[in-house]
Amino acid sequence: MEITASMVKELREKTNAGMMDCKKALKETDGDMEKAIDFLREKGLSQAAKKADRIAAEGLTTAVISEDEKTGVVVEVNSETDFVAKNPEFKAFVSDVAKTVVEKNPSDLEALKVAELNGKTVQEVLTDKIAKIGENMSIRRFAEEKVNSGVVVGYIHGGGKISVIVALESEGEKEALEVLGKDIAMQVAAMNPKYISTDDVDQEFIAHEREVLIAQALNEGKPQNIVEKMVEGRLQKELKEVCLLEQAFVKDADLTVKKVIANTAAKIGKDIKISGVQRFEVGEGIEKKSENFADEVAKQMGL
Incomplete structure (x- = not known):
């Protein structure tokens, strides 16, 4: 397969x-992007798991909480x-869209677009904004x-870059x-956990990570008899990074998020459970066109 x-x-x-490592990885995996990512990770050449989503598109996110604090929404x-x-007009529109989600409870984007906003549908208001701006x-x-009982808490970071x-x-x-919810929301904004708990x-994620870590350890020249134990240690370390409850608390690294929740629960005399988390970052997963970058790569690599 031709590598472009x-x-x-x-x-x-x-x-x-x-660039040369990327080219080699693609050649070794016959152009399979996911396998190439694993290839680079196994060779210790990539931080792919932490850099998989490039932040590229522009826009805003926001978070809106209902008056009774039982419902919260994030939009992008x-x-x-x-x-x-x-x-300011764009910011107001984003806020209005979020409030509409809270009020109308649409099932999906299509339902949201036909929901009423200021006497028009959301889509019509959007079309007007596009024409005006x-x-x-x-x-x-x-x-x-x-x-059902408790609160939903929102946090907006960087003027709407993350909600x-x-x-x-x-x-x-x-x-x-x-107070606890705001602290946890700030933690989620900063540390971007993939899961709430190890449960x-x-x-499949664990099996895949174990496979990659074993290959990585063997490639580092570690003896077979200690690889398995070492890999389990690395896997547990990684799980602590991707699971919210296991993460070190950003305000006090001596505590885990789980411990912070337990301390608050003990203080108020009631159990506390995180039942849901949503984190939106502007443009995550969307790749913005980079002018002439492909030409620059081609020139450097003789493609």
């Missing part, structure tokens, strides 16, 4: 590995430029969390839950 400059570019952006609306994302915009996604909602189920005092981790 654009393939090398994509792999390099996903893994942060060198994309624009072509950062200039428009800073436009002169730039394409799109409502990309939304997510919702609800609690988080955390749902806490508890019969405890609302004020204490709000939530997909077994």
Whole structure:
């Protein structure tokens, strides 16, 4: 299979590995992007798991919590430029969309687009904004969390670059839950966990990571008889990084998030459970065109 400059570019952006290493990985895996990522990780040349989603598109996210604090939503609306994302009218529209999700509880994006907003459908309001502002915009996604008892807490970071909602189920005092929820939401914004607890981790993910770590250890020249024990240690370390409850608390690294929750629960005399978390970062998973980058790669590699 012919390895193109654009393939090398994509792999390099996903893994942060060198161009020649990316080219070799693609050749070794016959152009299979996922296998090439694993190849680079096994060789210790990539931080792919942490860099898989490149942040590229412009726009805003926001979080809105219902008046009774039982429902929270996050939304992302994309624009072509950062200039428009800073436009007060655009910001107001994003906020209105989030409030509409709270009020109308649409089942999906299509239902949201036909929901009523200021006497028009959301889609009609969006079309008007596009015509007025002169730039394409799109409502990309939304997510919702609800609690039966307890609170949903929101946190918006960087003026809307990242938005988080955390749902806490508890019969405890609302004020204490709000403080805890804000701390956890800030943790999620900063550390971007993949799972809430180790119980939530997909077994396929664990099996895949174990396979990669074993290959990585063998490639480092470690003896076979200690590889398995070493890999289990590395796997547990990785799980602590990707599971929210196991992460070191950003405000006090001596504590885990699980311990912080337990301390608050003991203080208020009621159990606390994180029932849901949503974290939106502007443009994650969307690749923005990089002008002339492919040409630059091709020139350097003689493709």
